Amino acid sequence: MVIAAANPARSGRAESGSSAAAAERSGRMRSSLLPLGPPVSRDRIISSFPKWYTPDACLQLKEHFHGQVNAACQRRNTGTVGLSLSKVVVVGDLYVGKTSLIHRFCKNVFDHDYKATIGVDFEIERFEIAGIPYSLQIWDTAGQEKFKCIASAYYRGAQVIITAFDLTDVQTLEHTRQWLDDALRENEPGSCFVFLVGTKKDLLSRAACEQTEVEAVHLANSMQAEYWSVSAKTGENVNAFFSRVAALAFEQAVLQSLERRSSSQPQVGDGDLIRMEGSPSDTQETKRPSSLGCC
Numbered sequence: 257m258v259i260a261a262a263n264p265a266r267s268g269r270a271e272s273g274s275s276a277a278a279a280e281r282s283g284r285m286r287s288s289l290l291p292l293g294p295p296v297s298r299d300r301i302i303s304s305f306p307k308w309y310t311p312d313a314c315l316q317l318k319e320h321f322h323g324q325v326n327a328a329c330q331r332r333n334t335g336t337v338g339l340s341l342s343k344v345v346v347v348g349d350l351y352v353g354k355t356s357l358i359h360r361f362c363k364n365v366f367d368h369d370y371k372a373t374i375g376v377d378f379e380i381e382r383f384e385i386a387g388i389p390y391s392l393q394i395w396d397t398a399g400q401e402k403f404k405c406i407a408s409a410y411y412r413g414a415q416v417i418i419t420a421f422d423l424t425d426v427q428t429l430e431h432t433r434q435w436l437d438d439a440l441r442e443n444e445p446g447s448c449f450v451f452l453v454g455t456k457k458d459l460l461s462r463a464a465c466e467q468t469e470v471e472a473v474h475l476a477n478s479m480q481a482e483y484w485s486v487s488a489k490t491g492e493n494v495n496a497f498f499s500r501v502a503a504l505a506f507e508q509a510v511l512q513s514l515e516r517r518s519s520s521q522p523q524v525g526d527g528d529l530i531r532m533e534g535s536p537s538d539t540q541e542t543k544r545p546s547s548l549g550c551c
Contacts, residue, residue, distance in 0.1 A: 299495055302385045305507075306500040309493065310469075313476040313483035315449060315504060321386060325510045329386035335513035341380065341393040342505040345411050347435040348420035349428040350398075353455035356488035357420065358396050361498050366489050376410045381498070385506045392416075392502055411442035415505045416449045423454040423468050423485065429475065436479055449504050450481035453497065458487040 308314035
């Protein structure tokens with residue numbers, strides 16, 4: 257911080273010192289939107305809205321960010337979105353490949369001999385979306401029944417729920433409904449994006465994969481989820497999938513931030529008036545704050 261000198265002999269520098277202090281404060285405010293640590297990798301920079309896997313089971317068919325989100329990002333007026341974490345929980349049966357999927361995305365590694373997750377684990381992955389820093393906190397939960405009571409406590413506050421199943425084992429697909437119900441039970445209705453993800457795509461022929469996907473897409477629609485098929489071993493669709501997750505969560509976070517700020521503003525225009533009794537003048541009136549939606 258620059259402090260203007262009190263010495264009269266140096267008073268000529270006070271104005272420049274004040275300007276420098278203001279510039280420093282402005283720089284700190286701008287830097288609050290910059291990501292901590294090294295720059296994000298190129299494949300974590302999202303400038304346009306990532307595409308869905310299949311139009312038959314997707315959350316949004318649009319190809320661009322919401323207009324208000326674009327405008328807010330251009331003005332760098334996204335509130336605290338760039339400083340917060342959005343929580344993603346990954347659930348599903350034991351050995352469907354949840355940990356492999358997360359490690360392929362976060363560390364770009366694949367190990368045939370992963371041990372079963374005990375309790376929960378998490379990774380934090382940073383993005384830059386429409387010029388704004390943004391992070392996902394990705395929770396890897398245990399698929400074993402004996403750890404369910406532990407893992408369920410970590411479902412709370414999720415913005416995204418990913419239900420994973422093994423494309424080579426149709427029984428794991430049938431169990432995804434229960435996993436989703438368990439996760440939704442810990443969150444507010446309608447507060448989460450839901451994804452249904454088939455793993456181990458590399459183990460199936462194209463024809464066999466398409467056959468399984470017909471059933472999976474049908475289930476995804478009934479779950480109001482977006483469907484994806486991925487391979488942690490080859491990396492197929494992994495980055496594209498998580499980019500889609502990040503973009504949808506980011507857009508929702510910005511819209512919610514804009515709505516909260518709009519709701520905190522006093523009403524402009526006609527509205528109910530509250531007359532303050534006992535005031536010096538009966539004509540003194542104030543307007544009741546009113547919520548203004550962002551859309």
